[in-house]
Amino acid sequence: MHSADTSATSATSDSAIDADDVRQVVTLAVKTLRNADPQAWEAKAGTLDWTCWETLEHLADDLFTYAARFGLAEPPTSTVLPFRTNSDRSGGPANVFFVQRASGPEGLLSVVEACGGLLTSVLRTAPSSTVAFHVFGPTGPEGFAAMGVVETLVHTHDIAQGLSLEWSPPRELCTRVLKRLFPHVAIGADAWETLLWATGRVDLPDRPRLTEWRWYNTRGA
Template identity: 60%
Template structure:
């Protein structure tokens, strides 16, 4: 399937998060302290980080006049040295079910903001001031690739729909190959895989600005 030029929508965010939550519910309850794939964080921390990403993207779109010179100034903090700095932290006593409720809830916030934001809205992101579709695509990419990290750490199978990957690639990675498998290409574009004739990336970014 070639990379798509179709818009990334709130429905895509909703689909990505629900697919992720569904597969993560299959994880053994005692597996969440293991490392998440190639990340330095454990699986619990990685879900908190993903939840925080989705929350932060929703929050950037929330103000009447979204900031263009930085992020909405919440306090991000880490529970341990080397852990992710988040606004969002799940109550450990709620267990994995509670953790996944946090992920589901933060995904719902981004879905709602993307659905209701004006097409003219723009907000700051370090990879380019983005519109609601850009933040939707960021949420999809974060969800798909971090669920890949989690699936590796938790011993789960995970391969998201090609169309979802293709739309996210088309929106955020204009320089990515357009004639290769979309899921493998998304993993390559985020430094997680090789493509034929293309080594694994050691640094990468996306481009959030609206396309002309």
């Protein structure tokens, strides 16, 4: 495992990820998932043990808790914020919040879009030198933007599989996020397929599927 470097080093131009990228990918994800059969959300999300509803709820929770870190003038760098987390069921995701089931898929999609907007807003206003905690190492706003993008890309893939939808995100964005968070991964002919491989979703002709994986969000990691 590589050591973490918490210095606020600026991203290189070919791997920079910012708040606009978060807004873009969340908007694209919501647009795609609105095409789903409203009755299909209890299907399993791809290869996950979670349902499509639970997985999107988890994504909203990720985006919200990423944003909350930067609500503090001096975010903690060695621990998460002390939210109370719990699961709706055994084996389900442990979240800070859950979406009212009565609101239906449209309510869930609205919450995801709102949480993406929160993360977008705080990333636009947080000083670039600010560093906050993440389990893979403390990092700044640009690192959290990249993580928010990856979470959205791959979990939308999981959900789209369960809902029988097509999800084909911008390859240029996939390339940048691979360079930013997966510098140890050689990018193949299709950056999206490479990202799915790097996050343990698929195998490739020359690369067996990963059973363990991680990203490197800190610069110099």
